[in-house]
Amino acid sequence: MREWCVKSEWMMIGLEQVGLTTADFKPVQLRSKSISRPILQDISLQFDDQQIVGIVGATGAGKTSLLKLLNRLVDPSHGQLYWQDQPYSQIPVSQLRKQILLVPQEPKLLDMTVAAAIVYGLKLRGQSESQLQTALSQWSERLQIPPDWLTKSEAGLSLGQRQWVTIARGVACEPTVLLLDEPTAHLDQDYTERLKNVLQRLMSRSTRLIMIASHDWQWLEKVCDRVVYLQAGRLTHDHAVQDIDWAALGQELQAESKAIADEWA
């Protein structure tokens, strides 16, 4: 057993002393070419079955970067990630991404109609035309997507509607691990409630682990079993949801966001 692995011998995903710097991004991914600086520092974590995990932290704390590492959009500068006890580096990326799926922050439909977008991931996974048709009607119903959306493209949808379709594209694949980046950013209360139900149903059907990076910590409180807290790229808290003082956490997040905004001003 690895010495940091304190809870159980088996884990679904593990991170051992993982660090990430801006230099680890591929040139096309880099947003700015300033000197290399750390984004995530010495993150050790493990995730087991049947958890919905919230990832919280102020703007720029490293939440999206953590999800990108988990989905292998970027590799760490040091440390190791494990998928079911096997190092990420030994698993073909395509195989890993069939199991671990990221729904990104930006809701993009990639020039498709809503109908094509919803089953896009399933098409990539080799499903036949008739399977895709069945999946489309099932997932449209489960996510209450109105029929008149299906023939629309991105331009005909609001930002929130696009976000909902992007989520539908991810959950329709029923991945073993679903990573969601700011899934409620453009959703109203009705849709955030629906999303909670969709995720809980997904966990009872097929998906075994869901991780959600979000600023919407009041929603996370209702959805998650566990919350990890990143501060300036470091993991500072990791608690079961019932052990969290949400008011104190909210204050801490607000104070940290303000400090960052002051620094930038």
Ligand SMILES: Nc1ncnc2c1ncn2[C@@H]1O[C@H](COP(=O)(O)OP(=O)(O)OP(=O)(O)O)[C@@H](O)[C@H]1O
């Ligand atoms: N592609 C990139 N190129 C350069 N720097 C990056 C890139 N992605 C992230 N960073 C830097 O890494 C840090 C963490 O960014 P990240 O997007 O992971 O934060 P976050 O916690 O998800 O923030 P937010 O809440 O605003 O979405 C930031 O300082 C950011 O500028």
